[in-house]
Amino acid sequence: MRGKNISGRLLLTATLIAILSLSTVNIRAQSGNEIVIGIVTDRTGALSYYGDMSINGFILGLMYSLNISSFETVVPNLEWKLKWQDKTIHIIAATNVPAGQQVPDPATATKAAEDLIQNKGAEILVGCSDSPSAIALTQIAEKYKVIFLVVPAADHEITKSYLNRYVFQISSTTWHDAIAGGTYAARLGKTVAFIAPSNSWGRSTVEAWSTVIQKNGGTVVADIYAPVTTTDFTPYIQALLASKAEVFVPVWSGATALTLYQQINASGVYQKMKVTSGIPDLATLNLLKMGLYLPNYEGMMKYAWNLPQNNPVNEWLVSKYVELYKKKALPTMGSVLAAFPLPDLFVGEGFVAGHALGLALKKTGGSTNSEKLISALEDLSFTSVKGDIKIRKEDHRTIQDMYIARIVWDNTALQKYYSEDDLPNIYKPFLKVGIFAPKYVDTIKSVTPPIEKNLYPPEAAQPQQPQQAQPAAPPQA
The missing domain is CATH 3.40.50.2300 (Response regulator)
Known part of the structure; x- marks a missing residue:
């Protein structure tokens, strides 16, 4: 029975992805007050729970840093909307897992990212659960000159061999x-x-x-x-x-x-x-x-709900997460596997990414111009669910607990x-x-x-x- 249930959920998710591709066409072109963030991560397959965790954390981190009290689910597990000042923030998720398969694929991730940028108007990318897909997206970020926040992929090669100025590896490496x-x-x-x-x-x-x-x-x-x-x-x-x-x-x-x-x-x-x-x-x-x-x-x-000690930001996260969970109203309650009742491993990493982006948007006055966001993110220091965070200017890696x-x-x-x-x-x-x-x-x-x-290498590094x-x-x- 469990296999049949999972198969049904996978089919439903695939159908929703198809609906989304038809219904969401270049949101950004409709208004200058729209911010579109594209998330490329696992929405089906073996790592779908990793995608769920990072999406939940990212949206809650964005809400915390921008003081947003609620969000609207547009398409379950795939699209959400937040109101911030006079702007609407659209968050659209796309899968990097080929239909009918369990394992993420860099080529699928690339196509998903290009679709988000070209057809949905995304000017900021977030992802992925697996490092090969994240490595592929570093090239997309550079090609289209869009900011790419890497979470939770951990391979240090992402910000070594594949680093460019648009890539920020917010996750621990x-x-x-x-x-x-x-x-x-x-x-x-x-x-x-x-x-x-x-x-x-x-x-x-x-x-x-x-x-x-x-x-x-x-x-x-x-x-x-x-x-x-x-x-x-x-x-x-x-x-x-x-x-x-x-x-x-x-x-x-x-x-x-x-x-x-x-x-x-x-x-x-x-x-x-x-x-x-x-x-x-x-x-x-x-x-x-x-x-x-x-x-x-x-x-x-890396993180669990009870590991940060004496941390007010983490206390906010746990409280908000539990509040939404009781209402069955987390951004995603699970695309395949049910969300855990307490903030889990990659919820913390996703939260840090959303928190950082929110602070950067405050500094740019809501502008998603890549050069302004790069300037806002480089050397950004803040206290988040994992303690004091610094995004290092030299290589866009984080210092974190x-x-x-x-x-x-x-x-x-x-x-x-x-x-x-x-x-x-x-x-x-x-x-x-x-x-x-x-x-x-x-x-x-x-x-x-x-x-x-x-x-930014010094003369005698x-x-x-x-x-x-x-x-x-x-x-x-």
Whole structure:
């Protein structure tokens, strides 16, 4: 039954996309008071929940920074409208997943972005959930001279090999992950092994983590790559065990991550190695029961509702998110998978992007002129859901906080915010029994990635080394 329901939802989403392409024709041409933002991300397929999270966060971040109290849903999961002063802000989402497929595709992302710009009037782009699509859109941003806010794609190559002046990587990069998580991994043992997908994100993640681990006195004894579509990880786990590493860092995301962790658990890896990596989203931990296969798991996490400490902006986000969730009125309650009842992993990253854009629009007086927005975004500093943020002028990367957390069973989190009537059926059972949730361990403050490409190079630029995070305090039992 679940497969039929998902198929039906996919068909409905495809139909809505077709309707949208016919009904929304160059909104911007109708009035000078229109701002059109195009979001290219997964609206179907294996990473659709990543797209949901970033859209919810982005719209709420824009509302927070522009002091907008509400929004209008024009097409569910695909188009929204906000009123700001005398302007109307249109947010239009397009999928980068080909019809009938599960995996995002850079060529589809390119076509979607060009359609948003040429036919819908978008002058600002936001996206994507996967790094290959984001890399493709860096070229579209430069071709059409439109601002592109990258979120949540993390490959550091986006703002290294593919950086141009229109691209701002607001999301944390693989360097942020590595500086926080790699430093922590090196505390657990001195020999480290990886299993990662053989794509740009997987390789850039291993590269960055390896650099940080080595700077902290560790040695990488195996970097094992597998196709992103792998479902039988047996040979790769055998190679991992043969490495005799003290620490294992799994680097994986998407639909097959659960399979990887199930096979890691069944192979006895946890009994022979310490395992740490990035902590995944809460929906995956609970709905797919991945938490069952992550015993005593500690590691780096980008964001969850309870990790920012003493942060009024995050308190606003949690309050607004819960308010809208109870009304079934989040921007997207889930294009395929139901939205989690509390702000999840990429909601925070999306919020920072919307917050930054809102502040930039204030500085430009509402102008979407790319040169004015570039000037407004470069060196922009503000306090957001992840603490103090700075968008660096040199390479359009952010300086931001990261977190160390431990996965625990929490039987009070949902009860603090919801009654049974507030939740969709899929989450009702968790209200009484509890959820897998991150428990705060430490904040790695102001994580600063290296400058790998400088848009404004000084005459005698010196290469910068990645910041080494202060070691996190050992978790208390």
